[in-house]
Amino acid sequence: xxxxxxxxxxxxxxxxxPGYTGHKADHLDRLNKIEGQIRGIxxxxxxxxYCIDVLTQITAATRALQEVALGLLDDHVRVCVTDTxxxxxxxxxxxxTELNETLRRALRL
Amino acid sequence: xxxxxxxxxxxxxxxxxPGYTGHKADHLDRLNKIEGQIRGIxxxxxxxxYCIDVLTQITAATRALQEVALGLLDDHVRVCVTDTxxxxxxxxxxxxTELNETLRRALRL
Amino acid sequence: xxxxxxxxxxxxxxxxxPGYTGHKADHLDRLNKIEGQIRGIxxxxxxxxYCIDVLTQITAATRALQEVALGLLDDHVRVCVTDTxxxxxxxxxxxxTELNETLRRALRL
Amino acid sequence: xxxxxxxxxxxxxxxxxPGYTGHKADHLDRLNKIEGQIRGIxxxxxxxxYCIDVLTQITAATRALQEVALGLLDDHVRVCVTDTxxxxxxxxxxxxTELNETLRRALRL
Numbered sequence: 512x513x514x515x516x517x518x519x520x521x522x523x524x525x526x527x528x529p530g531y532t533g534h535k536a537d538h539l540d541r542l543n544k545i546e547g548q549i550r551g552i553x554x555x556x557x558x559x560x561y562c563i564d565v566l567t568q569i570t571a572a573t574r575a576l577q578e579v580a581l582g583l584l585d586d587h588v589r590v591c592v593t594d595t596x597x598x599x600x601x602x603x604x605x606x607x608t609e610l611n612e613t614l615r616r617a618l619r620l
Numbered sequence: 621x622x623x624x625x626x627x628x629x630x631x632x633x634x635x636x637x638p639g640y641t642g643h644k645a646d647h648l649d650r651l652n653k654i655e656g657q658i659r660g661i662x663x664x665x666x667x668x669x670y671c672i673d674v675l676t677q678i679t680a681a682t683r684a685l686q687e688v689a690l691g692l693l694d695d696h697v698r699v700c701v702t703d704t705x706x707x708x709x710x711x712x713x714x715x716x717t718e719l720n721e722t723l724r725r726a727l728r729l
Numbered sequence: 730x731x732x733x734x735x736x737x738x739x740x741x742x743x744x745x746x747p748g749y750t751g752h753k754a755d756h757l758d759r760l761n762k763i764e765g766q767i768r769g770i771x772x773x774x775x776x777x778x779y780c781i782d783v784l785t786q787i788t789a790a791t792r793a794l795q796e797v798a799l800g801l802l803d804d805h806v807r808v809c810v811t812d813t814x815x816x817x818x819x820x821x822x823x824x825x826t827e828l829n830e831t832l833r834r835a836l837r838l
Numbered sequence: 839x840x841x842x843x844x845x846x847x848x849x850x851x852x853x854x855x856p857g858y859t860g861h862k863a864d865h866l867d868r869l870n871k872i873e874g875q876i877r878g879i880x881x882x883x884x885x886x887x888y889c890i891d892v893l894t895q896i897t898a899a900t901r902a903l904q905e906v907a908l909g910l911l912d913d914h915v916r917v918c919v920t921d922t923x924x925x926x927x928x929x930x931x932x933x934x935t936e937l938n939e940t941l942r943r944a945l946r947l
Contacts, residue, residue, distance in 0.1 A: 702923040
């Protein structure tokens, strides 16, 4: 995973608060729980637990991850996309394109 | 996550090696990487990284989880379902039903 | 399928052009192709074609449907959500909520 | 859509009844309903119906298609995969590989 890229804001300018600032603690809380779920799944595999039970937990963790994605998408549209459309219309097009590509990946197209 | 249930095998008898035994190390390796991915995503949120970059990593982690699920499904059909159908036909029906319910959840129906 | 509800616009007022007006012909073209795909799948089943070949075509049709959904989502955010946020901020909240619920269903959460 | 390939059975031999024979009428019934759903969606677009309402119907049609896929997968594992594993073990490997690739596409990996 490449997470080391220089932070960038909507316009390639110095970073500002991201759209999810108001829900940051909530997202981190969910992600911590998911990390625990993944650890639990590893433990199940280590303990030779039945395939179907492991699969059930993988589906639950996948769903929890998608919930975080949905929350971030909501924050992003409310804050980043709307603000850009309102205050910086010349950059709105790239926001829409970027959102579209993100939804394409999230919908696995 | 409820992972504490008594291990059970295909027939509700004392546990045997699960279908994924031959790929156990591989599954654990992938799960460890996913745990690292989730931790990386938490770090991105902590660091106020741009929403879209966080979403991209969530999609990557989701895909990696689904790869583990696919591997386990493959192991399960090859070993557990086939063995039961071959050696214990009276229990095959419950294997098929269980697989169907698992696929239903995996396909998110 | 309930498609008979009275058309409504963003604000519960008499209908206006929907966000996808500019891509209407394109969406209809894709939907016509998908209708043909579904008919082709029925024909495969009628002709006792091999399960896996039928499944491959169902996956293709599903993907094509999701492409239409992605196009409509793009139109909707660009036009309906943005316009409401810009010109009618008191109704923006309901737009965001509605989009969120739609994405939740599209992501099958 | 390429549906014209010569029918083939599990072993590349002359066609036999596919795994879904017992549910053929049920699958055709569902597919007919889906074809009607797609036609209804086209009509909604023609009538300039609100984007979100169109998206809701697309999600419903997608889910209905996935239900048919799940039914076919169930038939396929119960009949084709199991029969091959039981009566023709030398061809079982290709059945497993084929199922795996089909699930990979269905899970959109």
